Amino acid sequence: MSTHRDAKGRPLVAVTGLGVVTSLGQGKDANWQALTAGQSGIHRIDRFPTEGLKTSIGGTVDFLFDGPFTAPQLSEKLATLAAEEAVGQSGIGAAGDFPGELFMAVPPVEMEWPQKQELAQSIDGDVDYDSLLRAAATHKYKAMHELFVFGGVADHIADRFGTKGSPISLSTACSSGATAIQMGVEAIRRGDTQAALCIGTDGSIHAEALIRFSLLSALSTQNDPPEAAAKPFSKNRDGFVMGEGAGALVLEDYDHALVRGATILGIVAGCGERGDGFHRTRSSPDGKPAILAMQDALADAGLTPDDVDYINAHGTSTPENDKMEAMSCAAVFGERMANLPISSNKSMIGHTLTAAGAVEAVISFMTITNSLIPPTINYVNPDPAIALDVVPNTAREAKVRTVISNSFGFGGQNTCLVLTAPPEAA
Amino acid sequence: MNRRDVVITGIGIASSLGEGVEAHAAALGAGGPPVVDTESFKPYPLHPLKPLELDRQIPKKSDQRQMEPWQRLGVYTAGLALDSAGLKDDAEAKSALQVIVAAGGGERDHTVDAAILEGLRGANEPGAFLNERLMSDLRPTLFLAQLSNLLAGNIAIVHGVTGPSRTFMGEEQAGVDAIRTAHARIASGQSDLMLVGGAYNAERRDMLLLFELGGYLHRDDFQPVFERENAPGLITGSAGAFLVLESAERAAARGAKAYATLKHTDAARSRREPGTVRSALDNLLGGFGPVGSEALAISAATGCAGITAEEAAAIAAAAPSAKRIATGDLVGHGVEAAFPVSVALAAIALSAGQAREAIVTGAGHWRGEGAAHLVQA
Numbered sequence: 001m002s003t004h005r006d007a008k009g010r011p012l013v014a015v016t017g018l019g020v021v022t023s024l025g026q027g028k029d030a031n032w033q034a035l036t037a038g039q040s041g042i043h044r045i046d047r048f049p050t051e052g053l054k055t056s057i058g059g060t061v062d063f064l065f066d067g068p069f070t071a072p073q074l075s076e077k078l079a080t081l082a083a084e085e086a087v088g089q090s091g092i093g094a095a096g097d098f099p100g101e102l103f104m105a106v107p108p109v110e111m112e113w114p115q116k117q118e119l120a121q122s123i124d125g126d127v128d129y130d131s132l133l134r135a136a137a138t139h140k141y142k143a144m145h146e147l148f149v150f151g152g153v154a155d156h157i158a159d160r161f162g163t164k165g166s167p168i169s170l171s172t173a174c175s176s177g178a179t180a181i182q183m184g185v186e187a188i189r190r191g192d193t194q195a196a197l198c199i200g201t202d203g204s205i206h207a208e209a210l211i212r213f214s215l216l217s218a219l220s221t222q223n224d225p226p227e228a229a230a231k232p233f234s235k236n237r238d239g240f241v242m243g244e245g246a247g248a249l250v251l252e253d254y255d256h257a258l259v260r261g262a263t264i265l266g267i268v269a270g271c272g273e274r275g276d277g278f279h280r281t282r283s284s285p286d287g288k289p290a291i292l293a294m295q296d297a298l299a300d301a302g303l304t305p306d307d308v309d310y311i312n313a314h315g316t317s318t319p320e321n322d323k324m325e326a327m328s329c330a331a332v333f334g335e336r337m338a339n340l341p342i343s344s345n346k347s348m349i350g351h352t353l354t355a356a357g358a359v360e361a362v363i364s365f366m367t368i369t370n371s372l373i374p375p376t377i378n379y380v381n382p383d384p385a386i387a388l389d390v391v392p393n394t395a396r397e398a399k400v401r402t403v404i405s406n407s408f409g410f411g412g413q414n415t416c417l418v419l420t421a422p423p424e425a426a
Numbered sequence: 427m428n429r430r431d432v433v434i435t436g437i438g439i440a441s442s443l444g445e446g447v448e449a450h451a452a453a454l455g456a457g458g459p460p461v462v463d464t465e466s467f468k469p470y471p472l473h474p475l476k477p478l479e480l481d482r483q484i485p486k487k488s489d490q491r492q493m494e495p496w497q498r499l500g501v502y503t504a505g506l507a508l509d510s511a512g513l514k515d516d517a518e519a520k521s522a523l524q525v526i527v528a529a530g531g532g533e534r535d536h537t538v539d540a541a542i543l544e545g546l547r548g549a550n551e552p553g554a555f556l557n558e559r560l561m562s563d564l565r566p567t568l569f570l571a572q573l574s575n576l577l578a579g580n581i582a583i584v585h586g587v588t589g590p591s592r593t594f595m596g597e598e599q600a601g602v603d604a605i606r607t608a609h610a611r612i613a614s615g616q617s618d619l620m621l622v623g624g625a626y627n628a629e630r631r632d633m634l635l636l637f638e639l640g641g642y643l644h645r646d647d648f649q650p651v652f653e654r655e656n657a658p659g660l661i662t663g664s665a666g667a668f669l670v671l672e673s674a675e676r677a678a679a680r681g682a683k684a685y686a687t688l689k690h691t692d693a694a695r696s697r698r699e700p701g702t703v704r705s706a707l708d709n710l711l712g713g714f715g716p717v718g719s720e721a722l723a724i725s726a727a728t729g730c731a732g733i734t735a736e737e738a739a740a741i742a743a744a745a746p747s748a749k750r751i752a753t754g755d756l757v758g759h760g761v762e763a764a765f766p767v768s769v770a771l772a773a774i775a776l777s778a779g780q781a782r783e784a785i786v787t788g789a790g791h792w793r794g795e796g797a798a799h800l801v802q803a
Contacts, residue, residue: 049553052561108531108574108595111636113546113556120543127547128540129631133470136638145640146792150530150574151596155793158695166603166693166794169596171529171575179592183607190614207553208560215566273590275525277582280492280570289588410570411579413591 004254007302010189016262017090017250019082020362022349023059035374036395040227040348048207055219057226058205059243059350072109074203076153078246090250100195102163103183104154105176107204107354111148173409177357182271184251194256200358201246231378232315232344233322233390240316243350247358264422266365270301276412283324289414290328297416305333312364312405315344326386343376343391357407364403364419432612433684434773435677436511436670438503441757442473451778462648469645472628473663473758494533494571500625503666504581511670525591526608528600528624528762532572534632538563599794601765606691618676623668624763642791651729651752658731663758667770684803686773690714691798703733703789707740710797721748722781726768726788733789776802
């Protein structure tokens with residue numbers, strides 16, 4: 001029988017499994033060791049030629065495939081590994097029979113250049129979309145359809161893990177991973193499901209993806225040395241570094257988890273989200289949407305700013321984001337902000353884009369469990385305009401019971417999660 | 427948990443038939459004929475969008491330029507929905523209005539792609555060549571016009587909807603899950619007001635290419651959805667639909683007109699084998715309880731082999747006396763928008779008194795099954 005309820009009378013949402021893969025390695029242990037040692041996973045890209053590009057570095061995950069692969073294939077592989085770790089830790093269900101729904105943040109997909117070239121190779125005469133269509137009509141390339149439909153990755157994950165119902169593939173740009181978690185929380189609170197597998201994954205660093213961000217002047221061009229390029233909150237920050245990875249969380253009705261004797265790793269206590277109609281890539285100058293998203297998340301959790309011990313920053317290392325995030329945090333936390341630790345995992349793993357909210361939620365729970373805050377590395381040139389305790393360069397021991405994890409994205413997407421330690425033994 | 431009634435208080439729709447509730451009510455009553463273009467994308471027929479006067483919903487040319495056709499269509503129909511719900515000028519409501527969009531992705535620049543592919547065939551250093559051409563030929567803002575979640579982003583910018591948005595992807599099922607989730611949020615009390623829908627631009631060869639790779643396209647002349655056994659496949663259509671869903675209490679309190687009550691929406695994912703679409707839809711429709719004799723069945727069926735007949739059988743079993751209308755026969759198949767358009771058509775029919783009750787079904791061309799149940803408000 002369900003007996004535990006939050007302050008609003010809803011089921012508590014427990015976390016019983018966590019999994020992560022980033023450029024730092026596969027699994028929680030490898031990542032935690034590197035993150036708390038202040039190591040960077042950013043390196044020179046050798047997946048594709050970078051000649052002529054302003055940015056030639058990234059946090060690519062290069063240890064999973066021997067041959068060539070597409071973004072959806074890598075995204076699926078990353079998600080599979082993270083989910084295997086999370087579901088394994090949780091001990092929920094049976095192999096291939098996850099007793100709950102699937103919420104997945106996946107990068108938008110489209111047909112990639114090598115596949116288009118493969119079609120083009122078969123064409124005599126000029127290449128245009130009509131001739132590509134004629135090549136497709138031979139139905140010799142049928143597998144490409146399943147590879148490049150938007151619902152493909154989540155469908156394969158649903159098959160592999162045996163999740164129930166209609167899997168959700170979602171995007172809220174760079175806050176997608178947090179939205180996947182939020183949707184799992186909401187489904188459990190509604191009583192639609194007692195467990196949810198929430199995943200954010202992104203393995204989409206290829207030439208065109210990098211060039212698109214580059215053309216928006218969003219990426220750091222300080223390629224040398226690669227590991228120093230991501231420098232959130234520093235005065236000389238000049239853009240984000242693309243990263244790849246996946247984070248997976250098993251969410252569960254707290255009472256459901258208790259009944260089966262699962263170890264409770266933490267609670268997703270609150271979620272806040274706000275839209276921003278100011279501009280496609282820039283946030284409202286007053287920071288109101290980000291401020292309200294944090295305040296909503298705290299209110300949803302029944303907590304106040306004073307309850308927060310640590311902020312897991314969005315902290316992209318772009319001039320705009322870090323300034324706006326610092327301003328918004330100052331508005332929410334007031335004078336406390338001078339002493340409230342805030343650090344950016346992206347200083348080490350880059351911006352894992354669609355996956356970031358989930359990857360960073362996993363790291364936030366590890367921060368709570370281990371009473372150790374991963375640093376913001378490359379903080380050698382502080383930006384005096386944004387005075388923050390960024391946990392510079394070295395991990396710090398601290399008792400952390402409540403974390404707010406921020407995710408902000410293009411298109412006015414602002415999503416904040418309040419993540420807490422498990423309740424004291426009841 | 428107490429389930430609250432959910433009503434549809436706003437409908438925005440545009441397609442090859444034109445825009446708005448009246449144009450589509452007339453087509454539902456008359457049953458056709460559809461508007462089909464068999465020449466422009468030969469051998470693939472499709473239903474082209476009847477041109478919109480964009481300025482009416484997207485006043486700034488600068489905003490229009492920042493979007494691609496699928497985004498403009500979505501922003502336009504979202505605006506129609508807000509107008510019809512009487513919310514366009516209600517800043518307070520719009521600041522709390524939550525949005526779920528079912529979206530695909532942006533259109534490729536077909537000319538650039540073709541030129542690059544041509545050049546790659548003879549390039550000594552294909553990687554460097556590709557980099558050089560993409561750096562010089564891609565429009566910087568094209569990326570934003572392509573990003574899936576930027577339809578929602580543009581709804582926020584153009585219409586001042588500053589509530590949070592979520593974008594679902596995954597072809598037809600994105601549209602089903604968008605409406606299912608919006609309905610569940612209101613029914614459970616997590617939200618009072620939602621804007622939900624999708625838009626699809628069929629007039630692009632890159633999407634035809636994706637479907638043709640899998641062998642999912644119908645060729646040559648138009649044939650009705652349920653009569654394509656000899657040449658099964660999709661005939662896509664440009665279409666967009668957005669709905670304002672509202673708790674019945676909120677709608678009553680502000681005196682809003684309800685087009686219909688959305689009683690249920692549910693979704694499934696069968697591992698496609700012969701018969702699985704039938705049984706998935708049987709289960710979904712069975713969960714809605716008995717369907718009355720004066721019902722309407724709107725089907726978002728694709729026309730694809732096997733699954734279309736299975737959908738027809740499920741409809742016949744659940745609502746044997748219902749009048750069946752295929753959305754595809756009116757406006758073509760709108761992929762992510764197919765289910766939202768179909769629910770909009772059902773609500774329009776109920777509101778026009780063409781039926782007292784409606785079921786909506788849809789099996790995605792590759793994955794996903796969905797169904798909804800509406801009654802007169």
